[in-house]
Amino acid sequence: MTDSPESPSFRLAYVPGVTPAKWVRIWNERLPDVPLTLLQVTPTEASDVLRDGAADAGFVRLPVDRTVFSAIPLYTETTVVVVPKDHVVTAAEEVTLDDLADEVVFHPLDDVLGWERPPGQPALERPATTEDAIELVAAGVGVLVVPQSLARLHHRKDLTYRPVVDAPQSGVALSWCEDATTELVEDFIGIVRGRTVNSTRGRAQPEGERKQKAEKSGGRKPAVGRSTGSRSGSGSPKGSGARRGGKPRRRS
DSSP: OOSOSSSOOEEEEEOTTOOOHHHHHHHHHHOTTSOEEEEEOOHHHHHHHHHTTSOSEEEEESOOOTTTEEEEEEEEOOEEEEEETTSGGGGSSSBOGGGGTTSBEEOOTTOOSOOSSOSSBOOSSOOSSHHHHHHHHHTTSOEEEEEHHHHHHTOOTTEEEEEBTTSOOOEEEEEEEGGGOOHHHHHHHHHHHTOOTTTOOGGGSOHHHHHHHHHHHTTOOOOTTOOSSOOTTSSSOSSTTOOOSSOOOOOO
């Protein structure tokens, strides 16, 4: 959304684990006159923030309500188990859920994996946040299964992680309200999709560059092999008077 025609701005929400720095840098290079404000939200808050107009677009975790939001899936994360560095799990390059069957596996209230049934043995209480669960793992009372980006976000020197090959995975997408697709939203979509400055939609493409592109497209050369004469090797001379195997056309 824009605050007004005189002072446009763009508000971008993002959930923990997503690093929007690359796209923000490109935005600032292409649209230096439009400030971009970052807003970190929890996965459960993301939909309300976009629906209420507190943000124009956001990096969210899938799924989203497709009757309300548009979404461009970006990537699916590897799921890992976070353990102390001296844990037996670290002897393997990767593990399965069966390998965690006898472990206390924390299932925080902000979990983003959408388990039908969490693996391992349940803790006495569910931690309020992933960060709280990490503290409990560091205390040596259980393990935690999360997307890899969250393991990196809450990295500690005394902890490590291993991929869990058969665990659910979390997908990340750029999302926005379908009925609020502004020019600035289109500009940001272009950045995320990797469009160049010449192909980006909306105001991010300078007027002069659009004119140059239009002028170039009007001066195309004919395709090779589309000559109006006969093909070489056909046995007929090249030129306007050559026959094509039928009677010559009469001139009016």
